[in-house]
Amino acid sequence: MTTWLDDIFAVEKPVIAMLHLSALPGDPGYDAEGGLDAVIARARQELHDLQAGGVDGVMFSNEFSLPYLTQTEPITAITMARIIGELRSEITVPFGVNVLWDGRASIDLAMATGARWVREIFTGVYASDFGLWNTNVGEVARHRARVGAAGVKLLFNIVPESATYLADRDLESIAKTTVFATLPDALCVSGATAGAPTDSQALAIVKKAAGAVPVFVNTGVRAENIGDQLSIADGAVVGTFFKRDGRFENAVDPDRVVTLMTAAREFRATLS
Template identity: 30%
Template sequence: MKSINDVIKVRGGFIIGMVHCLPLPGSPSYQGDINKVMEQAVEDAKTLERGGVDAVMVENTNDSPFTELISKTQVAALSAATALVKKEVNIPVGVDASFNDCEASLGIAVANGCDFIRVPAFVDTVVNWCGIVTPCAYKVIDLRKRLNAENVMLLCDIQVKHSNMLLSQVPIEESAKNAVAAGADAIVVTGTTTGEETPIDMIQRVKNVVNIPVMAGSGINPNDIAEQFKIADGAIVGSTFKKGGLTTNPVDYELVRKLLAPLGR
């Protein structure tokens, strides 16, 4: 199996496909059928792998309303889903405990032998429906060291979607340089919301000031992927693989193939 380090060297750009878990136990939106949650997570991961993505990331996307940190029950359920996905696919697997529970993400990753986590608020203080969310760079870097888990890569958002910067005057270049200094392994740049195209000029501005991989984190579609990958090193893709762009829908194999076709895969 390829490592995540192999994945980020994929010529022409690497793609991480999202496994959007149905609402988990512990979330007010949980529907009461844990078997359905687990089965869809596994099937989505297998469909993404069959479609040709380079890695998958398991996330509690549909837990609503989001909180900055997730409950113990949600951690247990997300870890269980991740374990099943990890068992069923032969590509790298990552975790994101949204909105910004970096310690839960890392703990789940270490417990299940995963390759990477996503960290939405790594060096930025942002404001969203969770309230004021502060950076977790120190917590996650310190925990990673204490767990002897430096092999788990940190894919770190800067000026993340669904949020506003508390200090709006901070340029994205400053956030990017802060992320590198704090220990990010890759940087994720997004549009303002899920499904919105990541501005190419923003990706370029970040690429100009860092020497680590820079990823497009939202809005990648068959019409823009070739252009995005002229600059971005990779992309995280979720709603594009779902009919109607609905995160609760299963991954659609034909939509996965439609996205990868312009790359000649």
């Protein structure tokens, strides 16, 4: 059965690479001396390294805007739009965006830049490291329609990092009702933090409950486990493994990109 993943990526079980933008204006870690020129220069180099390594897609995120806001300041998405605009002619693979942790801002950024998808926390109420974390998926869905972004696919992270679902519900129930009641285009299953392994049993539970909705393994994918993870999931989102020494804070290591994508292609070859 053909899915929107086939239409966008034209490969089975795509690997989406995270492009983690440096801290942006307004963020505590922003390098005002280097300014946006330094942010753009690093993003450009990482974009080229990821694409040259063979990734199937790229997702821009403000990953170094720590600590995150659940309702971002306008300067964040505006700055991200400028960065993506400057790099737009150099992007050769499908791309998405993620304004952490703000669904509306992510949709607005996607609409402004031509991104094909967004990843966010769209459903649930959580106790998190960022305080009480509430969502309003109905409002966000209507906002997407109002701004003409109906074609932007919504990837729902239903196991958010640094947070615990407040309701006493099991993961299977959450996945089933999310699919039925909130109309996600895909579900993402994560570990505790960026780079943390995603539990294979949790991934399998969500995959079974999701029916025809694609499921992505969202954190902790490595060259040595990508075959096992993609044997369950419909695709993978990879960030930390691609970094030098596999450390979240480092820049992309081109050799690590090639290593993982080689393993991904070898696994996909077993499917045909």
